Amino acid sequence: MAGDVSRPGDIVFRPVTDEEFPRFLATGMRAFGTACRDEHVTRERLVFELDRTTGMFDGDRLVGTGGIFSLQMSVPGRVVPVAGVTFVSVAASHRRRGLLTRLMRHQLHGLHADGREPIAALWASESSIYRRFGYGPASQTVSVEIRRDARAIDDDRVAQRADFRLSLRDEPAETVLPEIAAIHAAHLPDAPGEFARDNRWWQYRLSEATVERRSGWTPLSAVVIPDTGYALYRTKSEWSDGVAAGEVEILEIVAAEPTAQLVLWDYLLRRDLMATWRAWLAIDDPILLAAADSRRLHARLADNLWVRIVDVDRALAARRYSVDIDLVLEVADEFCPWNNGRWRLIGGPDGASCEPTRQSAHLAVPAWALGAAYLGTTSLYQLARGGWVSASSSAALAQAASAFRWPAAAHCSLVF
């Protein structure tokens, strides 16, 4: 595989074996500052693909880790293969010697050389790390914290849907897994940034609470409106001076029907003995408008997925565009130089093609900005206003910005 250069005395990059996996996990978790227990190994082994792991070996010492998950991710208009980059770490003793840089090259050059996924995505531990490697911030999350004193949702439509309220079930999530998995799968094409979950990924999601062993938290529960929507959540009982002060964490709410989403929220917000509710939402989540007093949501914005275009032609042809586009993009990509140059993108709501061209460019865009715009949420306008993207005319910028934007804001609800 390209980039896999190992010289005597150098750090050797290679996949880890099943036997080495516990050490691999412990090494990475140590770099993140946490302890690794047997249940972490069991949980992570569910989803890790050993042949796509990278162990960095200094002699027989493991000094760094990385991995790729073979994801099927929702992007504008399609569900496509995406390399989910994960578990990037370098032991404290080996930092700032270029090992992360080498890992990034190993992964991205390898994906290109082997013709694997044309797009890579990751969650960043710090937002300062990945732009230099051509990743751009492609989605955002709004965290909300609702307190009991806030009349969070005040909407007549909730009362009108007695059928939803009467049909809902609230169970340990394990027991309703087939139902919620079906709702999630049906919703996936309309949810850019989310990825398909097979049984392994569902087990991964549901085992999180147990493995974290965060004191006092219940395992995940699911409240389900049959065939329509669900919310995954957990609770923790707390008391303060004899007054109930419990907490609720809502990990995801998926609903095909707007009122169903409101009914699920309303149900959760009426839980007895609870005082604080936390959730992580897409920036266009309607609950942000349904709140009776939106300031009382205490909303905070953070980056969510970072996206890297591995191969410009295959990546841009893989997604759909909101309106027709026929433009030449001049891409600057130092880290993955095969992307450098001019590309003619022709596309629209039904399909797209992208080919190298000698025609003059309408838009000049660095690789990270193209990655940022890929999921249709970070706007090319914003990138142009910041001076990172430049256009031959305001009409060309308008066409590109409108075509790349997608109606549903991208959001990923499961950290990988």
Ligand SMILES: CC(C)(COP(=O)(O)OP(=O)(O)OC[C@H]1O[C@@H](n2cnc3c(N)ncnc32)[C@H](O)[C@@H]1OP(=O)(O)O)[C@@H](O)C(=O)NCCC(=O)NCCS
């Ligand atoms: C982040 C981490 C992987 C960096 O590894 P590293 O081998 O020290 O990185 P490199 O030596 O290849 O650094 C490459 C460049 O990135 C910069 N960089 C590295 N870590 C950075 C950070 N946390 N914030 C900002 N810049 C960072 C370096 O300064 C260097 O910049 P330069 O090219 O201008 O000199 C390592 O510090 C680590 O394991 N941290 C804890 C776990 C973690 O956060 N992992 C990331 C998971 S998403």
